[in-house]
Structures are given as C-alpha cells and as structure tokens.
Amino acid sequence: MTNTRALVLRTAGINCDGETVRALELAGASVELLHLQRILDEPARLDEVSLLVIPGGFSYGDDVSAGRVFGLELRHSLAAQLSAFVERGGFVLGVCNGFQVLVESGLFEPGSARRNLALANNASNRFECRWVAIEGQACAAPWVEPGLVMPVPVANGEGRLVVRDDATLQRLVENRQLAWRYVRADGQPAESFPDNPNGSVLAIAGICDPTGRVLGLMPHPERNLTPWNHPHWTRLSPREEGEGVRFYRRLVEAASGALV
Secondary structure, three states, rough: OOEEEEEEEEOOOEOOOHHHHHHHHHHHHHHEEEEEHHHOOOHHHHHHHHHHHOOOOOHHOOOOOHHHHHHHHHHHHHHHHHHHHHHHEEEEEEHHHHHHHHHHHHOOOOOOOOOOEEEEOOOOOOOEEEEEEEEOOOOOOOOOOOOEEEEEEEEEOOOOOEOOOOHHHHHHHHOOOEEEEEEEEOEEOOOOOOOOOOOOHHHHEEEEEEOOOOEEOOOHHOOOOOOOOOOOOOOOOOOOOOOHHHHHHHHHHHOOOOOO
C-alpha cells in the first residue's frame, strides 16, 4: 500500500467505475468513488487526494458528443480547481470516455483559446470492440515506460484522435505529449486497421499534458487485471497478473512521489 489517495469520478452513464476502483486498489491506492455533483458542490475534496481518475462508459449517454457534457461541466465549474490540482502536483487519468471528457475539459491545452484536439468518429464508422496492443512512448509522463508493449481492449465509437493542423501535431511531438501508440502484437508500428482500431493520427492511443501529470488513454487497462482477462490466456506464458495492473501501479507510485 502506498500513501496515494485516489478519487474516481462517476456520473450518469459511466460504467467502468467498478473495474477502475479495483485496478487502483490492486495498485496500492486508497480509493473513493464519488459522484460528479459531490465534487462540484465540494471542490475542496480535491485537496484530499493526489490522483483523480475519470473512468470509461457513456457519460450522459454521449447524446451530444462523447464526453462533451461531462467535460463542459468540468470546464465551466471546476477549471480553476483542476488547474490548481495539477499545478500542485496532482495526477489526472481519463480512460476511454474519461479521455474524451479530458479533451473536452481543455486540460491537455492549458491557456489555449481554442480547441486543437478532438476524439472523432472511428475511421471505420462503427463501434470497435477488440483487443489491441499499445506501446509506451518516451513522453513527459515519467511513469509511462518507453517500449513497454501492453495488450488491452478498446471499446468505443469515437476514439480517433484528430488535430486541427500540422502545427498542433508538431507541438504535441515537441512537448513530448505522445504517451501511447497502437502497435502490432509483435511491437511493430500499427500502420492500418485493425492494429490502429480508430484511425488515430500517428496511431496515437493516449496523450499527456506538457507537465506529464494529466494522461488520457483510449484503451482500457482496467479490463486486463488478471491473467484470465486476456482471451488468449491459455496460449500466453504464465503471468501472475494482467498487464493493466502494472500500468496502474506505476501511476499510483508516481502520484505518491515514489517515481521521479
């Protein structure tokens, strides 16, 4: 057990909160599951934790656009508190719908007057639910292990990362914000579907903010916690745990200050 206290936010339509709480607990964190309205009413609750996680699902039914309502609630009602949370060293993770929420909230583009990033409809124009492989990149987030290949499932209809222009993409690269990229199972670059399941630019599966303390990821590490979660577990070498536990353990350790 670390000294990391984590807060998992849920609201109507979020459906991965249970798995996310379990992943964080396996990683050694002390976890509280809290409804969004509670944190909007009591934003000082952020002062009690070092890690904030927004899980996957379909917040508010994704009726307007994936993650938009949740993200706008954060942008308009909690922006100052979230910025202060990150500035004091707090970590934020958004997975799948949580990634979409963070993009809508503007946390990846602090100080920008306009949106330059979006998660758009998959290039296949359909919901993609499959196991893929992603590789950690040398990025601003020190807890992400460069070269680590991790099998994870994706389950989304709007997971294609797009950018406004080449300058935006170049800025992401120069700021070391590319955190995870889709690869083939053997670790070679994902050049096309289905290895790149969404059609994301540069096969990007996850990005971080310039500080490395805010990270969004489209696939679901919390759905790979045991050796038996993987559909091909009988063909794999013996494993003590699913690779997703390692992902969350590194995050929890970083939030506790154990990683530098």
